[in-house]
Amino acid sequence: MEPLYDRFADFYAAGPYPRYTRALIELFPTVQERYNLPGKGSLLDAACGEGTFAVAMAKDGWQVTGIDQSERMLQHARRKPETAELGIRFLRRDMRSMGFNAEYDLVTCWFDSLNYLLQYSDLSQAFSSAYQALKPGGYYLMDMNTIYGLAFTWQQNPYYIQQDQDGIFEVHSTSYDYENQIASLHITGFVRLPDSGLWERMDEIHRERGYPVEQIASLLNTAGFEIIDRIGHLRDFSPPEPETPRVWFICRKPA
Template structure:
């Protein structure tokens, strides 16, 4: 995990990826209301990236803390959040090292960031630490790629262009290891440097593990959470199915 989102951080910020965070932010209020979760207070966003989701929450009155391993992502997040004129906290660390206790009303982790935990023990440990970080009745919301998502949807094309502009070309090459329940995405970047009048090439490999939905739910319950919902379509708020490419979990720390 520590070697990704280096050069890709700039491409991520400039591309369409932040639109996912905006979409989730717009849908969040209805979820919090439906499942009677806190609608104000202190938020911890794990794998916060370049800060689009944090910005929305900050402007809507939340006290926000963002955590990410990538120094480049946090640099972009800091610049974005400073423009709000409000106070915030950013932490560079691994989510597996969380050490907060009874501090947050809401913890979120978006865009399949938890799939980067390749060992079940790490996923369980992270859930325990999130549980400890939440206040009683606090909510934990996250999404993960499913088995179908990684082994069917990711593998639809052997190679494809993800983004192409006058100064950027992003190519994705997926692969998978069924025995390990892992899928990898080789990301090749060509970025134009106008000052040097040249193109630079970078490459990152992003590996994720898919966990059966029942295993994820069991790990949450083992940590102490009550699972309120697992959704396959966030817009329609419909239940997750075996053919869902992504699953959205909504969990709560009991009172």
């Protein structure tokens, strides 16, 4: 496997990426109220990245564990001052085999993370692993880009500057493989080295797969989950339509 979120982790942490997660954090109390989710408890944030969601939830009183496959993203998460203060655990694990057993009230997986799983069998392993990690009656909340989102919304600007700030420059180019329903994002970043002032280049190619919403639902059911809702628009919690770029699932492990 090519390195994923390796040197790019520094660009991710410095760039606009955590904005999406911050918007979810703001909306979270509404989601809790609407679906009668527990107010506090133990939370596992799968593919936690640089820890923005994990930290916010720990500040809100949750006991939080974050897992991610990228050591460099985890380093950013561990370096946040709240991590030690609030006793958050950040562990390097693959979300397909997290290895927890009925320990959590809530498992979350946000912001494209599941789209990085390129085979149905990977997705089904990730769902089973989340199911296994939950206590009976616990909730699994996640989102994914839809096929429409990756094939159309992502492709609207095939080349663009993602960030241009002091000492960091990052450009993206996207493409879509219709046969395999896989979107590629070629990330090229430059960082100015503090000592020499020279620019160092890095490249990462990220591949994300879209899955039909019905197939995602079917894999969730096969893993044992009851699907409470599938959402296409967070502004009014309306269901996904054919041109919905992202879908959110609210699932529960039966008590």
